[in-house]
Amino acid sequence: MTDCPHPTKSRFATRAAAVNASRRVRIRANLQLAPYECVCTWWHLTKNTVEAPLTADEADRADVEHVASLPDIDFREIVVADLRSQGTRADRAVLRHELNLRRWKRHLGQLIDDVNMQLKDRKHDTSLEAHNWRKRTVSYRNTIDLRLKECRRLRAVVHADAFRKNDYRRRDVEIAAAAGATVKELRHHAGEIAVGRLIDAHGAEFARYCAEEYRALGLTVPDRIARHINEIRADRSSPAV
Ligand SMILES: [Zn+2]
Structure with a gap:
């Protein structure tokens, strides 16, 4: 530490x-x-x-993929620019995307190793110049260290998300299998029930919209829908029990 x-x-x-x-x-x-x-x-x-914390949400998807495909030498340039807080937020957010996190971490690790090596090499240099250089270099190392922490934190979130999604997926498959269906079939079934409930609860509204759309297109309102609207009108005008 x-x-x-x-x-x-x-x-x-x-x-x-x-x-x-x-x-x-x-x-x-x-x-x-x-x-x-x-x-x-x-x-x-x-x-x-x-500066407000940067998140991958600020990055453009095409930029994320472009940077992911860059050779190491160009990727490192982006990592270094980010250490100096150079570039737009969108440019820098690209590194925070899960597609680039692992590589970002690797480059930061290499940079910190390099800085540590330089510090070690000049450890015995007691000149004023070396003293000033050391101060700057330690501050640079601190910045790399902070980025590493940020990167680890972001990776932990990605891992937790992936784990949770996997867990849900596995559970859904088990539940569907127990019901003798696939997850897709079960979801479709839930959707149908929901539509049924929606029509039960808002049948009048649904029939009215249907009628409006038919008329807007110049079509005759089918008996089925007209009957439904009449039934609802009759229901409303009958005295409450
Ligand atoms: Zn402190």
């Missing part, structure tokens, strides 16, 4: 907890604070503006 660059700041275990705290501060002190993730693995609050 990396040391916290701001050890005196309040820390929160989750983003949600930090958001809650920021709300309390806003009400009490009228101060706008934004939550941000720290390399120390906790969340803190800051007065500075913080």
